[in-house]
Amino acid sequence: MSTDHDTNEREYGLLAEFTNPGAVFHACEKVRDAGFTVWDSHTPFPVHGLDKAMGLKRSPLPWVVLVAGLTGASLAMLLQWWIGEVAYRMVISGKPLFAWQPSIPITFELGVLFAAFASVFGLLHLCRLPRHHHPLFSSTRFERVTDDRFFIAIESGDPKYDREQTRSFLASLGATAVEVIEDRDVD
Amino acid sequence: MGGSHTKTWPSPADLTLPDSSGWNKVPLIGALIGVACIGAAAAMGWTSGRFAFAYLTAYMYWLSIALGGLFFVIIQFAARAGWSVLVRRVAENIAATMPLFAVLFIPILLNMDHLYHHWLHPDANDAVLAHKAGYLNKTFFLVRAALYFITWTGLALFFHRQSTRQDVDGDIRHTSKMQAMSYPAIALFGLSITFAAIDWVKSIDPHWFSTMWGVYYFAGAILGFFALFGLLTVMMTREGSDLFHGTVTTEHRHDIGKFTFGFVVFWTYIAFSQYFLIWYASLPEETVWFKHHLAGNWEAVGYVLIGGHFILPFLFLMSRHMKRNRTTYAMGAVWLLFMHWVDLYWNIMPMYVPHGAPADYHSHFALSPEDILTFVGVGGLFFATFAFLLRRQAIVPIRDPRLGESLRFENF
Incomplete structure (x- = not known):
């Protein structure tokens, strides 16, 4: 959470779009194996085994x-x-x-x-809820997450994050689109 | 999901009992042990009536497990469950032992004067039993017993036959038939197990009132079944001699473990509800039962049940890891099978009065050889029948339409 009011825009991270559950499942395995830790996947319905593909630990x-x-x-x-x-x-x-x-x-x-x-x-x-806004909602592409698209979002706070390298990495996993998401402070 | 793409499944021919399996010896060994133990127990305790009560305890115990198997099969079709297909044949075989229990009822019939003399030969001044005579008389008792066995055997063999025929012809209509049958079967099962429990155990003390007793027996039956079912699954999927060739996984055992844990709580809920309502209302015709069952050292057995049938397994099986680990789950299952026996023992045995005992006889807990021999004996015959059925066809419903769902099953 930024208290710096001079710049009201900073980079939230990268959003990669996939067209089917199989693609996002295998992409998650690769993101996990690449060592990313601050990231998440978003799907319109539960994908069986995705928690293991993401390497999620059991909830406390x-x-x-x-x-x-x-x-x-x-x-x-x-x-x-x-x-x-x-x-x-x-x-x-x-x-x-x-x-x-x-x-x-x-x-x-x-x-x-x-x-x-x-x-x-x-x-x-x-789950860090409730919250009234999330940076991913600024993406119009992300609106289809409740319909027929599957997403992986890697946050800029991840130690392994590098905008260009991570972007090409996500593209190499079969993402149909990769976009940079800005974290706009809501006034 | 990840690894399942590359998995190769065994062919249906592999899913039958191999000739090298130890299960092939169980029918003969079980039958010999069964006949020997029951015979020895009968010789020891026939005149005193000890055999009658010990046998009834053992009979109700193994019957409860067969009934639990029948209930499990019924609800799988009522719920159109996919996860359980791989292990369902084991339950179908457990349920299909039912004709054995119709035969094993004969010693109970021969010992009716020991077990049910309170209502068979009631005191002439007993207004309560005179009022109940329309239900508690020998003819109607025999008619009801026949009806229970027709219901259970009919249902168990119906599901067993439809399922095994599907192995041969792969016709999906068998599944439709079993689903259509499952809904009336639930009602028939619920009524028959309730009245059978009332007739064969509660009527030993015919003055007692408890509307919980039928469901109490049901709760123990389902718990006993799931414990044995899970234990068999662990045994039959042992590394090196896995009869299921890797198709039955931790995921299936985990689900059976969840059922086991759930019915630990359900039994406790029912057992406590019965006790609590009787304690609170404090009506003599109800409390008299606990007066007998908590007299002398029977009270200690009651405490063993609170600790061993609820608190210990509840805490032990609560964690996901304990249910998924073979050794810990098997330990819990064996313990619960033992506790289920203690439960039935505590429910039946305090009502035993030796033949010719003085009028001021006080029942107390003292294990006798008949108790163990009948338990082993009826159990031997039960396992003999189960193993006999097990080797007659595939151990998995190999052409069930939901088999694929069961093969891919995974818990979240």
Whole structure:
């Protein structure tokens, strides 16, 4: 994120267009093998195995969800114990002030609720969402990503990025078009 | 996807049981062990009634796995599943052992006086059982048992025959027929397993009320099936003697692992729901069951179930890696198969009262040789029948229209 207001344009990276899933799949394997790290692929529908072709690591999200789920379950048990034994010591239909049996449903529900929140908000965080603009949206060509075109975008922040060399590299992978994307600050 | 372009598939002829396979010996060995063990157990515990209860436990255990196999086959066609085609024949063979269980029901019929004497010979003043006599009487019991076996055997053999005929003629209409049959089959299966569980286990204690019992047995059955199914898949795809020649991959085993994990939770959900509602309502006709099943050292077995049937496998099988790794998954599956037996044992055995026991007899947990012998015996006959079916045709539905989908299957 640039705080430099003198220049309101800088290079975001290169966008390469492909016409079919097979082409983008094999191009991703080559980009991965060339050692690029700051890049992404964009397709109109899920392409099976693309995560492996891109060399993506497994998401840390399951661990976040596990911790959140256990936290929710523990808090629920604690809450019900506190209500029954401390805050409202009332005997209802002859049951103990606190018992684990009737506490299970709420423990389960709060565990699930925390886990669900963690997975949704964790996903948004890991995807860096929400955001109101992305530099790729400045490309009219990119509009077809929701229809019938497949894209690879390599960002200028990648250590191996070099505008001309990377451009010819992408073209050599069978891209039908390669364009430079500018990162325009939105006023 | 990446490597699959260059993969060469085995020819259909390779996907039959080779003559060198150890499975060829299982029919004979299993049958011998089965007859010997059941015979020994019967000789030891016939008069005391111990054999009747031990046998019922073993019978309900292996029956549950065959029923689980039938349910799996049915839902594959109802869901038009593609991933499972390669391993489906294993489940079809497990389900097709059903005629064996119709025969193995005979010892239960011979021991009805031990097992079901509460409602066969009710106390004259027992108003509750007098009220239930329209359902719990010997004639209707036998008619229902016949109906269950007709339903299960009919369904299991229907799916098995259609699928194996497709191996020969490759006709896609077999798949259409099985899909059309799968929807009524779900309803027939659900009703028959529920009432069979009520008739054969719950009616031992005929005063007890639980609307959860049928689905409780179902939950354990499906879990037991998936554990054995996954274990068989691991065994049959062992490196060096892979009967599937590399077609069944980690991806298929992973999916069976996910089902196993899911049904650990489902069993727990059902088991807890039954316990929780009875605990909360605290009605004598319901709590009396737990009074027996948590009496003495049976309570400890109950705690073993909470820890061993839920907490331990839940944590152990949660991770993707544990489900995909052969050794860890096989460990989990063996443990769950053991726990499924403990579960049925805890459900049935506390109701055993030795013949001629004093009126103040208190049931307690004590393993007897009959318990083990019947488990091994019925299991031996089950595996004998399974292996007999296994070598009769290809171990994969080689001309199923969704076979290609299964060959290319990959988890995200």
